[in-house]
Every structure is written in C-alpha cells, then in structure tokens.
Amino acid sequence: MPIRRYPRIAVRIPVVLDTLGGNSTNKGEIKQLSLGGCLIEVDNSLPRGKVVWLSFSLGEFHIKTAAKAEYQSAKDGLTYVGASFAEFTPLNFKTIKHFINNHLALHGSIFENPVVLPNDSKDFLTLF
Numbered sequence: 001m002p003i004r005r006y007p008r009i010a011v012r013i014p015v016v017l018d019t020l021g022g023n024s025t026n027k028g029e030i031k032q033l034s035l036g037g038c039l040i041e042v043d044n045s046l047p048r049g050k051v052v053w054l055s056f057s058l059g060e061f062h063i064k065t066a067a068k069a070e071y072q073s074a075k076d077g078l079t080y081v082g083a084s085f086a087e088f089t090p091l092n093f094k095t096i097k098h099f100i101n102n103h104l105a106l107h108g109s110i111f112e113n114p115v116v117l118p119n120d121s122k123d124f125l126t127l128f
Contacts, residue, residue, distance in 0.1 A: 006035040007109035009100055015040060015056040020066075028081075030056060032110060035097060037067065037084035045072060046081045054083070058099045063092050 013030040017040070026046065032039035038054075046052065046069045055064045066086040073080050088096075 007100065007104055008032050008034040009103045009107070009109050011103070013056050013058070015054055017042065017046070018053040018055070020051055020053065026052075031080070033096070033100065035085075035093070035100065037070070037082065040081045040083060042079050042081050045079055048072060051086055052083075058095060061095045063095065065089075065092050 009032065011030055011033050013033070015028050015030050017026040017028060018024070026042055026044050028040045028042035030038045030040050040054075048069055048071060050069045051066055052069070053064060054067045055062070057063070065088055067083040068086050069081050070084050071082045073082075
C-alpha cells in the first residue's frame with residue numbers, strides 16, 4: 001500500500017487545466033482528491049513535471065491552484081495524471097480540507113490510514 005500523507009477520497013469533479021503561460025487548456029475530471037494532490041482523468045496527456053493551473057468547484061467555492069504532474073498512466077483507453085498541489089492559499093486549503101472531512105464522515109476514504117512523512121515540517125491542521 002502506498003504511503004499517503006492525507007486521506008484520499010473518491011470523487012467526480014470536473015476540472016480545467018491551464019498551462020502557466022495560458023496558451024493551452026485541457027479538460028478533465030478529478031477522480032481522487034486529498035490535501036496533497038489529486039488523480040485526474042484527462043483528455044490529453046500531461047508530461048511529468050509540467051505545472052498547470054487547476055480550476056474546479058467544491059459546492060459554492062471555486063478553487064484555482066497550481067499543481068505539478070507527478071506521473072501519468074493509461075488504463076482501458078483513458079489517461080490519468082497524478083498531480084501534487086504546488087501551492088495553496090489559506091482559503092483554498094481550508095475549503096478543500098472541509099470538503100474532504102465532510103466526505104470522510106459520510107463515505108470514508110480510499111486509503112484509511114494516512115501516514116505523515118518525516119519531512120513534513122509543519123502540522124497544517126493546526127493552522128486553521
């Protein structure tokens with residue numbers, strides 16, 4: 001089982017991926033979400049290391065945040081990108097955390113036992 005910093009939940013959230021230069025847009029769907037990143041089903045491939053803007057909504061809140069493509073895989077003719085969040089505003093962090101906690105209370109997580117890795121320098125949960 002992979003080591004995870006945060007619980008990961010299964011979702012179906014439409015997302016728009018924009019390159020940082022603004023010259024390319026890709027659409028997709030977030031399939032898994034955590035405070036550390038997400039798994040996205042995309043229309044077009046995204047090379048490892050590429051940083052993009054992710055835009056998606058969680059209820060009434062709109063999130064726009066930078067994310068870095070960590071890996072890409074294909075299954076059954078679909079392309080998936082695992083992306084780590086590259087930056088968060090405090091409001092985005094708090095909004096996603098609240099959304100995930102509500103989801104966990106109702107449905108549980110994909111990975112039940114997140115592991116805090118030793119290089120985590122701050123306990124983000126105490127910030128809010």
